[in-house]
Amino acid sequence: MIRLLNVSMMPPGVGQPVLRNLTLSVPQGEFRWLLGPSGAGKSSLLRLLTLETRPSAGQMDLLGVSVTHASRATLRNLRRRIGFVPQDYRLIGEWTVFDNVALPLRLRGASERDTRREAFAVLEWLDVAHLADKRPGTLSGGEQQRTAIARALIGRPELLLADEPTNALEDAQARRLLTTFQELIEMGTTVIVATHNEALVHEAPAASIVLQDGTIANTDIQGGMSVRRGERS
Ligand SMILES: Nc1ncnc2c1ncn2[C@@H]1O[C@H](COP(=O)(O)OP(=O)(O)OP(=O)(O)O)[C@@H](O)[C@H]1O
Numbered sequence: 001m002i003r004l005l006n007v008s009m010m011p012p013g014v015g016q017p018v019l020r021n022l023t024l025s026v027p028q029g030e031f032r033w034l035l036g037p038s039g040a041g042k043s044s045l046l047r048l049l050t051l052e053t054r055p056s057a058g059q060m061d062l063l064g065v066s067v068t069h070a071s072r073a074t075l076r077n078l079r080r081r082i083g084f085v086p087q088d089y090r091l092i093g094e095w096t097v098f099d100n101v102a103l104p105l106r107l108r109g110a111s112e113r114d115t116r117r118e119a120f121a122v123l124e125w126l127d128v129a130h131l132a133d134k135r136p137g138t139l140s141g142g143e144q145q146r147t148a149i150a151r152a153l154i155g156r157p158e159l160l161l162a163d164e165p166t167n168a169l170e171d172a173q174a175r176r177l178l179t180t181f182q183e184l185i186e187m188g189t190t191v192i193v194a195t196h197n198e199a200l201v202h203e204a205p206a207a208s209i210v211l212q213d214g215t216i217a218n219t220d221i222q223g224g225m226s227v228r229r230g231e232r233s
Pocket residue numbers: 011014018036037038039040041042043044045
C-alpha cells in the first residue's frame with residue numbers, strides 16, 4: 001500500500017516545491033499509470049517513492065512503513081523492497097550486464113548460487129541473457145533498458161516503479177513488458193509506470209495518477225489493468 005497525505009517536496013536550494021499537496025493511495029498489488037505533460041512532476045514523484053528524496057511536508061507510508069518518521073536503517077531496508085527503472089537506466093558502465101542485474105541481490109547478502117539463478121531468470125525473462133557478459137556501453141538503447149528492467153525485477157520487489165520504461169523499446173517489446181507488469185500484479189506487486197506512450201496506455205487501460213504543475217490533476221479510475229493474454233512472443 002502507498003499512501004500520501006498532503007505531501008510536498010522541495011529540492012534543496014530550490015525556492016518552491018516541485019510537488020505540492022499530493023494526496024493519493026494505491027492498494028498493494030494494483031497498477032497505476034503515472035501521466036502528465038513534460039515537467040508535471042512524474043520523475044519527482046517517482047524519486048519520492050524510491051526514497052531518493054524525502055517529503056518536505058505531509059505524510060507518506062510505503063509498504064506499511066511511515067517514511068516521515070523512519071530511521072535510516074528502516075529506510076535502507078524499505079529501499080530493498082522497491083524496484084526502480086530510472087529514465088536514464090543508471091547502469092554501471094565498467095560492470096557486465098550480469099553484475100549490474102545481480103547488484104540488488106548481492107546488496108541483500110544473497111548467496112552467489114541464488115544470485116546466479118535469479119539473475120539468469122530475470123535476464124531470460126527480459127530476453128537479455130545472451131548479453132550477460134557484455135558491458136552496457138556496447139548494447140543498444142533497448143537492450144540497456146531491458147537490462148535496467150531486469151535489475152529492477154530481481155528479488156521480486158513488492159513495489160515496482162518505472163520511469164518511461166518503454167521509450168527505447170520496439171512496440172512488440174513494449175507490449176511484452178505490459179504482460180510482465182500483469183504477471184507482477186498477479187504476484188501481489190504494486191506497479192507504477194510513468195509514461196508518455198499513449199498507445200501503450202490505450203493497450204492496457206488502468207487507473208492513472210495524472211499530474212499537472214506538480215500537483216494531482218485527477219486520479220482517473222478506469223478499472224483494473226487488462227493486458228490481453230497470449231501476447232508474449
Ligand atoms: N532537483 C531539482 N531542482 C530543481 N528543479 C527540479 C528538481 N527536480 C525537479 N525539478 C523541476 O520540477 C519540475 C518537474 O520535473 P520532473 O522531472 O519531475 O517532471 P516530469 O513530469 O518527469 O517531466 P518529463 O516527462 O519531461 O520527464 C520541472 O520543472 C523540473 O525542472
